[in-house]
Amino acid sequence: MRLEGKTALVTGAASGIGKCIAETYAREGARVALVDINVDGAKAAARAIGNNAVAMRCDVTKKSDWAAAVAETLAAFGALDILVNNAGTTHVNKPMMEIGEEEFDRTFAVNVKGVFLGCQAVVPVYRKAGGGVIINIGSTAAIRPRPGTSAYAGTKGAVHTITKGLAGELAEDKIRVCAIAPVATETPLLPSFLGPKPGQREKFVASVPLGRLALVQDIANAALFLASKDAEFLTGNIVEVDGGRCV
Numbered sequence: 001m002r003l004e005g006k007t008a009l010v011t012g013a014a015s016g017i018g019k020c021i022a023e024t025y026a027r028e029g030a031r032v033a034l035v036d037i038n039v040d041g042a043k044a045a046a047r048a049i050g051n052n053a054v055a056m057r058c059d060v061t062k063k064s065d066w067a068a069a070v071a072e073t074l075a076a077f078g079a080l081d082i083l084v085n086n087a088g089t090t091h092v093n094k095p096m097m098e099i100g101e102e103e104f105d106r107t108f109a110v111n112v113k114g115v116f117l118g119c120q121a122v123v124p125v126y127r128k129a130g131g132g133v134i135i136n137i138g139s140t141a142a143i144r145p146r147p148g149t150s151a152y153a154g155t156k157g158a159v160h161t162i163t164k165g166l167a168g169e170l171a172e173d174k175i176r177v178c179a180i181a182p183v184a185t186e187t188p189l190l191p192s193f194l195g196p197k198p199g200q201r202e203k204f205v206a207s208v209p210l211g212r213l214a215l216v217q218d219i220a221n222a223a224l225f226l227a228s229k230d231a232e233f234l235t236g237n238i239v240e241v242d243g244g245r246c247v
Helices: 016-027 039-049 063-077 101-129 150-173 190-194 200-206 216-227
Strands: 007-011 031-036 053-057 082-085 132-137 175-182 238-241
Touching (some): 007 063, 007 101, 016 031, 016 039, 016 216, 031 039, 031 063, 063 101, 082 101, 082 216, 101 132, 150 238, 175 216
Parallel strands (some): 007 082, 031 053, 082 132, 132 175, 175 238
16 A cells, blocks of 8 residues: 555545545555545545544634644544645636636635645654645646636646745655645536536537546545655646646
8 A cells, every 4th residue: 555654644534635646545554634624525525434533623724723624533543644725716617817716715714825725834844844735736727727717726836836946845754745736627617617607617618629528536646645755856837637638
């Protein structure tokens, strides 16, 4: 098993990509803390995984919640080796002039501030342990933005830049920082991302050379690789899981 003896904390783990990453890590031998603002969903997912999983509530935009989540993970498992900053949100696909200030602020708070606070929360633990892995979930929207996603794409561009900046800053501490850039993925956020116009799904699929949207397992497979020893010489990478859309 590729993550035997490792402990991971995965945010946004009650559903979608985060849940699949947590399940995949557990199958590969990791102990997993499933963190989500939807604590009931996280608890249900943890129960399904079994004794090597715990669940906790965390609003990733709050530093105190991050401190509690890391402390609970350490109390439960005695270590923390992998952080997956997956929790995210989006505004409904629409023209930039229709994106409200509250929508904008919330999208940046969750997608950017949440990632940065998560990194801050684990770095002292990693330094004490002599290293660790951070995997941030970005998006192909930051690489090939679409009309109607301007604020969301901006948040993911920030995630990619933060990833590269921290990779350079933390390398001397043996802390690897990478990001995954998924194409539109079959998750609960997909309808908001595509927007309400008829035919949007078909139009998007037509732009993907491999002819489909991403599945959550596609993203989880990349997250497994990046967390494993196989990727020990990778840091600062933005791994596109996109069926060729950004070629």
